[in-house]
Amino acid sequence: MNTLLLPTYFPSISHFAAIIQAEKIVFEVEDNFQKQTNRNRTYIYSPNGIQLLNIPIKHSKENRQKTKDVQIEPDFDWQKQHFKSLEAAYRSSPFFEYFEDDIQPLFVKKHKFLMDLNFEALAILTKCLRLKLDITTTSEYFHDIDANTTQDYRFLANGKRDNAIFEPYPQVFNDKHGFINNLSILDLLFNEGKFTIDYLKNQTLRFP
Template sequence: MQLLTDLHYNPSILYFQKAFEADELLFEAHEHYQKQSYRNRCHILTAQGVVPLSVPVVKGNSKTLVTELEIDYGQRWMDIHWRTIQSAYGSAPFFEFYADYLKAVYDQKPDLLFQLNMDLLKLFVKFLKLKKPVGLTQTYVKTYEAPVLDWRGELHPKKVPDNLRLMPYRQVFGKQFAINLSILDLLFNLGPEASTYLQSPLDYC
């Protein structure tokens, strides 16, 4: 099965769970930007609960191709994101294991959101040892047929997927398990075990 999806910022756990089920990953490179989506935001767990991290963009609207969308570095979002991530996961078991690699991606300051997301994705794929062929669409196609599973727009910050089935794992904050956060939460808390969890989340304990 070839999984087709949009490219997210620090994608969610379910995003990578689905990626492990696929034979090949295909990312939409010819869509127009959609506001208030996971394309430029993620959710992490802090001492204050679940909070969103959003990457500001320059003139992002429905007429802008996602591959041409510029990041707004006039705002101090990188400092805010990194301080928030440090505060949230500095005491997590595997924060120091991954932190320098992650910080290096931010320090490159890519001009485009699509490039930032792709750089982060490559890093996560490496951490998770997700050995799948990765490609980009060559043109926009509205409807796909099997063996392509069209997951574009399936995950959205304002809706909980019907097929979300994740067993609790240890988290830094909160008495109640927070579901489907960014992959950052899983990696910082479980480390190398994150791959095992993603491939069998209902059996993990």
């Protein structure tokens, strides 16, 4: 069974659970870009609660633009801001310092295209978790998917539809704001470290 997904910026926990539980992963690379999705955003647990990290992109004059053609806006120092936000959120977490050197290069290297950055973020995560994934990409876009051969999880890139419920795990600011569900995979990684994979394998993807 194939699992069809969209590459996103440090995917949500449900998105990464789908990756971990997949037999074969197929990434959609022929879709049209949609604003206000996890293609260029992720959510973390800050000292003030949930925080959005958004990658600024260049706006196109075309009505429709393929995600693979979307370029990152270089005039904003978003990388520095994002890493500072991660430090404020997770410096005191059990595993931030353990993975810091693996993750930091993403916030220094200049990427032209959003999709390239998203795939590099995935490569960093697989390195941190010592994963070997069977990944291919699409060559054309299909509206209709054969449910007998493919689990279509492309909707997980839409944060409003990505509403899976997960078992609580320890978070840095639990005592302030309680458990916040389905954040970026970074939240789970920094809090659970090597136990991240076991956690994801044991979760059932349920969407209310």
